[in-house]
Amino acid sequence: MNPLLEAHGLTKRIDGVLIVDEVDFVARAGQVTVIVGPNGAGKTTLFDCLSGVGTPDAGSVWHRGEDVTALPSDALARRGLARTFQRSSVFPTMTVADNLMVAAESHRRRGLLRGVVGMPEPRRLRHGAAVREVLADLGLTPAAHVVAGELSPGTLHLVELGRALCTGPDTLLLDEPASGLDDTEAEHLHQLLHRLAARNLAVVMIEHDLRLVDETADVVYVMAAGRAVVSGSPKDVLRRADVSSLLFGRPS
Amino acid sequence: MLTLELALAGLGIGSIAALAGLGLLVTYRFTGVFNLAFGAIAMATAYLLWQQVHVWHWPIGLAAPLDLLVICPLFGVLLERSVFRPLQRRGASTAEQLVASLGVLIVLLGMATVIWGAQARLDAPSIVPYRQLRLSGRLQVPLSTVVDLGVIVMVGLALVIGQHTRLGLEVRAVVERRSLAELAGLRVNRVAALGWAIGCALAGIAGVLMAPTMRLQPQGLTLVMLETMAVVVVARLTSPLWAIASALLIGVGQAELTRVRVNGSAEALLDALKSNLFVVVLLLALLMLRRLDERAAPDAGLAARLPTARGRVEARAWWLLPALTLTVPVLLSAQDRRTALAVPALAIVLVSVVVVSGYGGQISLGQAGFAGLGALVAGRLAAGTIPGLPRVPGALVLVLVPLLVLPVGLLMGWPAIRRRGLFLALTTFAFAVTISRFVFDQPAITTGVVVHPPDAFGSDNNFYVLELLCLGIALVLVHNLHTGRLGRALTAVRDDEMGAQASGIDVRFLKLLVLAASAALAALGGALLAMGSRAFDPSAFDPILGLIWFAVVVVFGVDSASGAVIGAGMLVALDAGAPSGTSILVIGVAALFLGRLPGGLVHTLSRLVDATMGGRVAAASVRVPVAPTRLTPTGRRALARTLHRPSSVRGAAP
Numbered sequence: 001m002n003p004l005l006e007a008h009g010l011t012k013r014i015d016g017v018l019i020v021d022e023v024d025f026v027a028r029a030g031q032v033t034v035i036v037g038p039n040g041a042g043k044t045t046l047f048d049c050l051s052g053v054g055t056p057d058a059g060s061v062w063h064r065g066e067d068v069t070a071l072p073s074d075a076l077a078r079r080g081l082a083r084t085f086q087r088s089s090v091f092p093t094m095t096v097a098d099n100l101m102v103a104a105e106s107h108r109r110r111g112l113l114r115g116v117v118g119m120p121e122p123r124r125l126r127h128g129a130a131v132r133e134v135l136a137d138l139g140l141t142p143a144a145h146v147v148a149g150e151l152s153p154g155t156l157h158l159v160e161l162g163r164a165l166c167t168g169p170d171t172l173l174l175d176e177p178a179s180g181l182d183d184t185e186a187e188h189l190h191q192l193l194h195r196l197a198a199r200n201l202a203v204v205m206i207e208h209d210l211r212l213v214d215e216t217a218d219v220v221y222v223m224a225a226g227r228a229v230v231s232g233s234p235k236d237v238l239r240r241a242d243v244s245s246l247l248f249g250r251p252s
Numbered sequence: 253m254l255t256l257e258l259a260l261a262g263l264g265i266g267s268i269a270a271l272a273g274l275g276l277l278v279t280y281r282f283t284g285v286f287n288l289a290f291g292a293i294a295m296a297t298a299y300l301l302w303q304q305v306h307v308w309h310w311p312i313g314l315a316a317p318l319d320l321l322v323i324c325p326l327f328g329v330l331l332e333r334s335v336f337r338p339l340q341r342r343g344a345s346t347a348e349q350l351v352a353s354l355g356v357l358i359v360l361l362g363m364a365t366v367i368w369g370a371q372a373r374l375d376a377p378s379i380v381p382y383r384q385l386r387l388s389g390r391l392q393v394p395l396s397t398v399v400d401l402g403v404i405v406m407v408g409l410a411l412v413i414g415q416h417t418r419l420g421l422e423v424r425a426v427v428e429r430r431s432l433a434e435l436a437g438l439r440v441n442r443v444a445a446l447g448w449a450i451g452c453a454l455a456g457i458a459g460v461l462m463a464p465t466m467r468l469q470p471q472g473l474t475l476v477m478l479e480t481m482a483v484v485v486v487a488r489l490t491s492p493l494w495a496i497a498s499a500l501l502i503g504v505g506q507a508e509l510t511r512v513r514v515n516g517s518a519e520a521l522l523d524a525l526k527s528n529l530f531v532v533v534l535l536l537a538l539l540m541l542r543r544l545d546e547r548a549a550p551d552a553g554l555a556a557r558l559p560t561a562r563g564r565v566e567a568r569a570w571w572l573l574p575a576l577t578l579t580v581p582v583l584l585s586a587q588d589r590r591t592a593l594a595v596p597a598l599a600i601v602l603v604s605v606v607v608v609s610g611y612g613g614q615i616s617l618g619q620a621g622f623a624g625l626g627a628l629v630a631g632r633l634a635a636g637t638i639p640g641l642p643r644v645p646g647a648l649v650l651v652l653v654p655l656l657v658l659p660v661g662l663l664m665g666w667p668a669i670r671r672r673g674l675f676l677a678l679t680t681f682a683f684a685v686t687i688s689r690f691v692f693d694q695p696a697i698t699t700g701v702v703v704h705p706p707d708a709f710g711s712d713n714n715f716y717v718l719e720l721l722c723l724g725i726a727l728v729l730v731h732n733l734h735t736g737r738l739g740r741a742l743t744a745v746r747d748d749e750m751g752a753q754a755s756g757i758d759v760r761f762l763k764l765l766v767l768a769a770s771a772a773l774a775a776l777g778g779a780l781l782a783m784g785s786r787a788f789d790p791s792a793f794d795p796i797l798g799l800i801w802f803a804v805v806v807v808f809g810v811d812s813a814s815g816a817v818i819g820a821g822m823l824v825a826l827d828a829g830a831p832s833g834t835s836i837l838v839i840g841v842a843a844l845f846l847g848r849l850p851g852g853l854v855h856t857l858s859r860l861v862d863a864t865m866g867g868r869v870a871a872a873s874v875r876v877p878v879a880p881t882r883l884t885p886t887g888r889r890a891l892a893r894t895l896h897r898p899s900s901v902r903g904a905a906p
Contacts, residue, residue, distance in 0.1 A: 051754070073753045074753045074754075074755075074756050074757055074758050074759065075754035077753070077755060082754070083754055084754075085750065085754070086749070089748045089750050089751030089754065090751060091743065091744045091749070091752070092747055092748075093743060093746075093747055094740070094743055094747065098740055098743075099447070099553075099744075102741060102757070103755040103756060105740065105741070106741065106755050106757045107756060111737075112737065112738055112741065113738070113765075114737075114738075115732050115733075115736040115738035115739065116729060116732050116733065117729075117732065117738070163774075164754070165752075166755075167755060167756050192900055194767075221726050
């Protein structure tokens with residue numbers, strides 16, 4: 001399976017403190033790759049470096065075989081590398097459908113200024129159908145016309161996932177997508193992510209619930225103190241004594 | 253010797269600026285509110301003292317301590333109690349608090365103008381008798397400078413010592429994390445009240461000391477005081493010692509500049525620099541600093557946001573009101589109609605604020621600069637006095653003006669891309685003040701500039717039609733900015749920059765677009781304003797007006813173009829029909845009550861109408877499509893919420 005997203009020797013300091021320390025990382029199409037690790041291990045900062053939100057101090061990021069280290073996150077999103085945030089970044093004054101529509105429309109940069117002089121969007125560029133499909137996939141159809149600011153945190157994560165899907169991604173970076181969901185909802189979500197991976201997407205996520213990780217993940221990376229300490233299949237990795245002492249603070 | 257004497261003279265102004273800056277800084281550090289009103293508080297205190305000494309014939313030895321030690325601190329406590337504490341209870345954003353302090357500024361400005369008139373007075377009472385102290389040999393120093401320096405040393409010492417008291421510790425706790433300090437049982441409100449009392453007292457002292465050195469005039473004195481915030485910016489909103497040091501340095505530098513002489517075209521520039529070093533430092537510091545130590549760090553993304561209509565769309569019927577506003581002039585007498593020529597022009601300027609602040613989510617306090625540039629360029633284009641450009645005839649001027657000012661908007665947009673909230677607001681204001689002082693106030697550039705309406709539109713009636721045409725085009729363009737793909741992208745950027753960027757939107761490009769478009773619109777409005785009055789008048793584009801225009805737009809609904817038109821009509825009508833200062837007073841009071849009018853006047857009104865005609869809205873909400881297939885539990889819950897809260901639903905089906 002070909003690697004969609006690769007990182008070599010990623011290093012990031014914030015205010016002089018080493019947060020991400022020479023991390024090598026690969027995400028392949030058709031696989032769910034999960035990053036686990038205790039709080040403060042540098043998982044979200046790694047995501048920031050991968051998605052262009054922050055530039056790494058050293059190392060490189062490769063997407064579909066091209067060096068994208070210096071690209072900003074909007075350029076990466078248009079390339080097909082979409083991400084969600086731990087703290088919701090949904091547009092609170094817009095409806096759920098409009099939230100998704102923004103992402104669907106921004107896939108192409110051209111034609112944005114067409115609207116200034118009142119020209120309508122050409123028919124081939126209308127994205128209503130794509131948005132409706134994603135809404136249905138996520139079970140958000142009934143909430144399509146609710147203003148997003150009024151939704152619960154769990155639902156907001158779904159909206160954000162929907163927004164990421166609407167950019168037409170081949171790689172998804174999801175920062176704790178299941179937080180704020182109850183057990184059944186989280187399970188639904190993971191089944192959905194599995195289906196997405198089956199469509200040949202590379203799904204990368206940060207997740208704390210190890211039961212879900214065990215069920216869903218194809219590859220697990222364990223991060224601690226900025227380093228990717230172990231990686232491999234969940235069966236191998238999660239049962240290692242040193243890993244569980246790292247994650248639970250005691251040997252199992 | 254001369255150098256030393258000048259330096260001593262400069263220390264006087266420098267220490268007054270240091271006092272004003274310290275006041276601003278103390279309020280900001282104690283409460284998190286950047287109190288723009290400090291300039292007006294200083295001005296009002298100076299006026300109050302003038303009233304007591306010259307009209308009521310109180311002895312100054314009684315009046316000054318009463319004003320500075322009792323009235324000013326009490327006013328500060330009153331502000332904290334009645335305006336800012338309710339806002340902070342509600343968790344209002346930085347932007348809302350900035351608008352409230354702007355409201356206080358505008359109210360004081362309006363009151364001063366209504367009570368004391370807009371004319372300048374030269375007889376501000378001085379609390380220090382005029383005397384020269386002989387230091388050694390021929391070196392003399394005015395007593396006032398010694399007093400100014402003495403006050404600043406005392407205040408500085410008090411602040412340093414205060415940090416080590418129990419109260420100082422509490423203050424630092426509150427400054428670090430207000431909510432935690434409150435949980436720990438600290439008296440957060442007392443700290444805030446103290447911050448306001450000290451801040452207002454220092455502003456009052458600075459105003460009373462400053463007034464005798466210049467003219468007593470409401471807008472002028474307020475603006476001069478506002479310029480001293482340069483020292484707070486240099487201090488990065490943090491260090492009082494830096495603020496004092498930079499204030500003294502700028503004061504001395506300004507005084508030393510009077511010794512420098514050059515010939516030729518640089519002379520005018522140097523002359524401008526001599527009296528405006530604070531402005532230059534303010535702008536440079538804002539441009540060079542990468543970030544300010546803003547207090548609203550934990551939710552900086554949200555902090556910049558102004559209250560908007562949260563996704564509500566104005567009903568078409570609402571356009572009846574602005575349409576009515578614009579037809580009133582037709583019914584007026586010829587004299588009044590001439591006054592009313594300002595309405596569509598001002599409406600275009602206000603719409604430019606809607607574009608940048610309502611749609612773009614950026615606080616811009618500098619629109620007066622762009623409007624003035626538009627007026628100036630229009631006059632000089634028509635006269636053919638812009639180097640390198642031919643004489644431009646008639647209505648073509650109105651096409652070229654926005655295009656020529658647009659690059660200036662881009663120029664200011666460049667630093668603005670990385671700034672937001674308070675930082676951006678101050679940058680835009682500094683920009684407007686700089687343009688005002690270095691362009692509009694330069695006789696070489698502005699004397700003899702006449703701005704005529706295009707020949708075919710010379711009569712008032714024809715010109716009004718031309719203005720309406722321009723307003724119409726502007727409104728259509730602005731409408732397009734707010735709808736369709738572009739409108740959604742802009743709203744996304746306003747709502748959450750990080751989210752917008754993650755969705756593939758080029759945020760920098762859109763911000764530049766909004767700032768440039770808004771500058772071009774403001775220029776068009778400014779050109780029309782000047783054409784209506786047949787002249788370029790620098791005072792019509794005073795930076796203080798930029799603050800007032802921003803407040804008008806926020807009051808009428810920051811993302812409401814129709815509100816901007818109504819606001820323009822009201823402003824012009826009040827200026828023409830009521831005593832001078834009334835319009836400012838009204839806007840200021842409304843800005844103070846903004847907390848009760850979420851989304852602004854127009855949206856509050858339309859919500860009221862919706863509430864009384866509730867049936868229509870409820871009927872619309874039933875049309876939300878219900879898809880029975882594959883509902884996750886989250887989806888089911890969202891659906892239930894949708895059906896139980898009809899007011900939150902927008903009517904249309906997909």
